């Protein structure tokens with residue numbers, strides 16, 4: 429299947445390339461060659477390539493910066509997906525668009541369903557929610573939106589690589605322990621996206637690794653596994669702190685675990701790998717030194 433992937437410099441686009449399945453002709457564009465906020469450039473690229481599938485991973489992902497640059501965040505996270513959906517409709521492509529757990533306000537006590545009402549509490553979350561609506565309201569029939577959470581790989585700037593750097597530099601760090609979510613290896617999301625593409629699944633979906641933890645729990649697991657495997661030489665004390673003691677420009681949901689039942693039902697019987705416990709995927713990344 430001829431597939432166009434946007435956001436080529438980002439961690440999910442790289443994971444999609446690493447996990448490509450046979451039978452896909454994949455063309456990845458970074459912002460330099462395909463700025464999704466430019467209707468003309470989108471029209472040129474989609475019109476010339478005529479992809480059967482567009483996977484939009486491009487986004488303004490600097491959650492705190494979005495608070496003071498709503499214009500740029502909205503342009504990429506809201507207008508961009510609308511422009512892509514419009515091109516997909518005109519050229520007969522399907523569209524997979526990636527969204528986020530930050531569309532929810534964090535108030536639930538059980539994992540969020542795809543049908544739960546959104547109520548973002550940050551500019552980033554609001555612009556991503558508006559991007560979902562832009563896709564759904566575009567008139568494109570075959571769209572798939574996949575919300576995910578706490579994405580990481582071994583090399584991109586993310587929580588994992590920041591923790592490894594800090595743990596190499598310090599013998600004590602403080603990490604927030606009252607936000608709960610699911611760390612998700614970029615490659616396992618990429619694999620699920622390819623399976624959604626191949627199975628022709630449409631609609632709203634959730635995909636993360638399985639289980640849940642806090643940022644403090646995630647940092648503690650990184651420290652333990654990295655020390656076991658020799659990636660870290662000495663112990664770092666990880667002290668839990670409350671969100672109120674670590675003020676950031678953007679508010680973040682206190683509980684953003686996503687329910688994947690609907691998506692796994694859609695994928696059962698395909699070559700999709702069932703959701704793997706987040707800690708197992710973390711071990712795999714560190715032990716196999718995949719991209720570390």
Ligand SMILES: NC(=O)c1ccc[n+]([C@@H]2O[C@H](COP(=O)([O-])OP(=O)(O)OC[C@H]3O[C@@H](n4cnc5c(N)ncnc54)[C@H](OP(=O)(O)O)[C@@H]3O)[C@@H](O)[C@H]2O)c1
Nearest residue numbers: 435437438439440459463464486487489528576577578579
């Ligand atoms: N990372 C997470 O924890 C997380 C969690 C939940 C959902 N998501 C969603 O998952 C998707 C993939 O995230 P990711 O972690 O791969 O993000 P990422 O690493 O920040 O990659 C996003 C890419 O989009 C590019 N981009 C920015 N503006 C663009 C534009 N106008 N046109 C084309 N490309 C543009 C960025 O380029 P520059 O770097 O040059 O700006 C970057 O390479 C996004 O939709 C994100 O909202 C991510």
